Amino acid sequence: MDDTIYELKDVCFSYLGRFPALRDINMNIAKGQKITIIGANGSGKSTLLQMLDGLIFPDKGCIKAFGKELKEEIFRDDGFSRDFRQRLGFVFQNPDIQLFCPSVKEDLVFGPLQLGVEKKEIAKRLEEVLSILLIEHLLDRSPHQLSVGEKRKVAIASILMINPDVLIFDEPTAGLDPLTTRHIIDLLIQKNEAGKTIITSTHDLHIVEEISDIVYVFSQEKKIVGFGPPDKILNDAALLKTNNLVHIHSHRHKDKIHIHPHLHLDHHTEG
Amino acid sequence: MLKNHNFIERSIMGALSFFKESIFAEECASQKGFLQSLDPRIKAITFILFILQILFTKDIIVLLCIYAACLLLAKLSKIDLGFFLKRTWVFIPLFSLFIAVPAIFSIFTPGAALITWRVGGITIIITRQGLEAATLFVMRVITSVSFAVLLSITTKHFALLKVLRLFKIPQIFVMTLGMCYRYVYLFIEVIENTYLAIKSRVGIRMSPQRGRHIVASNIAGLWQRSYQLNKDVYKAMLSRGYSGEPLILDDFKTTLIDWLWLFAVLVVNATLLYLRYRTA
Ligand SMILES: Nc1ncnc2c1ncn2[C@@H]1O[C@H](COP(=O)(O)OP(=O)(O)OP(=O)(O)O)[C@@H](O)[C@H]1O
Numbered sequence: 001m002d003d004t005i006y007e008l009k010d011v012c013f014s015y016l017g018r019f020p021a022l023r024d025i026n027m028n029i030a031k032g033q034k035i036t037i038i039g040a041n042g043s044g045k046s047t048l049l050q051m052l053d054g055l056i057f058p059d060k061g062c063i064k065a066f067g068k069e070l071k072e073e074i075f076r077d078d079g080f081s082r083d084f085r086q087r088l089g090f091v092f093q094n095p096d097i098q099l100f101c102p103s104v105k106e107d108l109v110f111g112p113l114q115l116g117v118e119k120k121e122i123a124k125r126l127e128e129v130l131s132i133l134l135i136e137h138l139l140d141r142s143p144h145q146l147s148v149g150e151k152r153k154v155a156i157a158s159i160l161m162i163n164p165d166v167l168i169f170d171e172p173t174a175g176l177d178p179l180t181t182r183h184i185i186d187l188l189i190q191k192n193e194a195g196k197t198i199i200t201s202t203h204d205l206h207i208v209e210e211i212s213d214i215v216y217v218f219s220q221e222k223k224i225v226g227f228g229p230p231d232k233i234l235n236d237a238a239l240l241k242t243n244n245l246v247h248i249h250s251h252r253h254k255d256k257i258h259i260h261p262h263l264h265l266d267h268h269t270e271g
Numbered sequence: 272m273l274k275n276h277n278f279i280e281r282s283i284m285g286a287l288s289f290f291k292e293s294i295f296a297e298e299c300a301s302q303k304g305f306l307q308s309l310d311p312r313i314k315a316i317t318f319i320l321f322i323l324q325i326l327f328t329k330d331i332i333v334l335l336c337i338y339a340a341c342l343l344l345a346k347l348s349k350i351d352l353g354f355f356l357k358r359t360w361v362f363i364p365l366f367s368l369f370i371a372v373p374a375i376f377s378i379f380t381p382g383a384a385l386i387t388w389r390v391g392g393i394t395i396i397i398t399r400q401g402l403e404a405a406t407l408f409v410m411r412v413i414t415s416v417s418f419a420v421l422l423s424i425t426t427k428h429f430a431l432l433k434v435l436r437l438f439k440i441p442q443i444f445v446m447t448l449g450m451c452y453r454y455v456y457l458f459i460e461v462i463e464n465t466y467l468a469i470k471s472r473v474g475i476r477m478s479p480q481r482g483r484h485i486v487a488s489n490i491a492g493l494w495q496r497s498y499q500l501n502k503d504v505y506k507a508m509l510s511r512g513y514s515g516e517p518l519i520l521d522d523f524k525t526t527l528i529d530w531l532w533l534f535a536v537l538v539v540n541a542t543l544l545y546l547r548y549r550t551a
């Protein structure tokens with residue numbers, strides 16, 4: 001039995017052939033894994049996730065998903081395309097882009113309707129998703145009139161409605177309050193325990209440990225500069241520092257100012 | 272000069288927020304009144320019947336009655352009448368002034384003189400027929416506009432879009448319309464925010480030249496953004512399984528009240544039609 005979902009080999013990509021966004025990416029992702037991608041702004045995280053979702057394709061190198069090479073041509077096959085979309089759910093970084101329907105309800109049912117899910121099943125999923133994310137009261141609202149956090153919840157809900165095997169989240173907790181962040185993280189973990197593969201990009205080192213089996217660090221050069229289990233990566237202060245993932249804090253301790261790099265992991269255990 | 276500048280600035284921002292409020296406000300639609308409780312399909316059909324009736328009637332009494340009915344419906348739907356009147360009469364100068372006002376004078380509509388003015392060497396006569404025609408016209412415009420506005424403010428816009436689909440307008444048009452609506456809002460916000468951002472960076476005092484430059488480069492940026500947005504939204508649609516023809520959930524439900532309302536409107540319309548043919 002082969003559990004590999006993704007195989008990336010020497011993948012390169014540039015926008016418009018001019019702006020490089022990924023360089024020589026090698027990666028393997030197996031079924032049921034939790035993968036996290038961290039990196040500074042502009043290091044290519046979103047680009048990679050879009051590639052995993054079959055929205056853009058490598059200039060060089062090869063990406064295989066579920067044993068098939070992803071190329072623009074194979075998406076012309078409706079059967080393959082539908083099957084692929086059914087297996088994958090991608091929560092975009094910008095919920096304003098993802099929520100394009102006139103009402104929240106229509107946005108939620110958009111995915112399953114396009115994929116030919118039965119009406120009864122859609123109603124069942126809708127009820128479930130609404131109760132998980134506590135967004136029932138937003139159903140008849142227009143997505144553009146929601147707050148950032150509400151939009152993000154609706155965006156996540158619209159993906160859960162598809163009930164995919166692989167869930168891809170592009171910065172799912174950006175702009176959320178601590179409690180909502182907690183809620184979303186719990187949801188990811190719960191989905192993973194139910195057998196889903198979870199791929200997340202984030203800047204938020206607080207959440208990395210819980211949502212990863214393997215962490216990939218992307219550099220400003222759009223390359224992978226390190227990967228491994230979260231405890232190893234998160235303890236590699238030099239690696240994190242050179243990649244803009246920790247910042248220098250100045251603290252005031254009894255009238256003296258200390259300046260030291262600060263890992264956003266545990267909250268001031270030093271007192 | 273500075274005052275002037277502020278005036279323009281305020282009116283532009285005012286116009287933007289008016290636009291936003293009047294098109295995007297959904298407060299009326301989410302209230303629990305009579306019209307809001309009707310099925311949007313039936314509501315649209317009955318309102319179209321009313322508007323047809325308005326366009327064909329020549330009797331000002333009938334028009335007044337229909338207009339009164341419209342106001343009554345607005346009242347039953349918990350709409351603030353002041354707000355409603357303001358919103359509908361706004362259209363009158365636009366639509367009718369240029370057509371209705373000339374019509375009351377004798378050169379355009381000959382007939383019995385009602386008022387005669389002598390200005391200089393010219394005699395201006397307002398004719399009775401002219402005045403009647405103009406009143407009829409204004410009443411027609413105001414009544415049909417009132418119905419159209421009433422329909423649009425008591426129905427959520429996504430429901431209206433779905434009704435369009437019911438009238439056999441292709442899905443892709445309806446979907447595009449909905450998305451335009453959605454993203455026009457986004458752009459208004461972008462414009463507002465950009466404006467605020469410029470203001471906070473440059474301050475209020477800005478040479479006109481520099482101002483023009485910033486505005487020009489922002490418009491270019493806006494086009495760029497709309498193009499990018501377009502591409503990104505398409506990706507988001509693809510990602511959720513879109514393959515050329517969007518499918519939309521049909522979840523309208525009719526109740527007894529809908530059918531009673533439809534029946535009542537049909538009876539009223541048939542009666543009006545009968546009366547018209549009998550007198551004609
Ligand atoms: N549409 C585009 N056209 C041109 N260049 C782009 C486009 N989108 C991204 N890029 C470039 O590609 C690189 C990678 O961008 P990407 O959005 O993948 O970064 P990211 O790691 O997701 O950053 P962030 O943390 O800010 O979301 C950046 O250098 C960016 O400037």
Ligand SMILES: [Mg+2]
Pocket residue numbers: 045046047093170
């Ligand atoms: Mg990104």
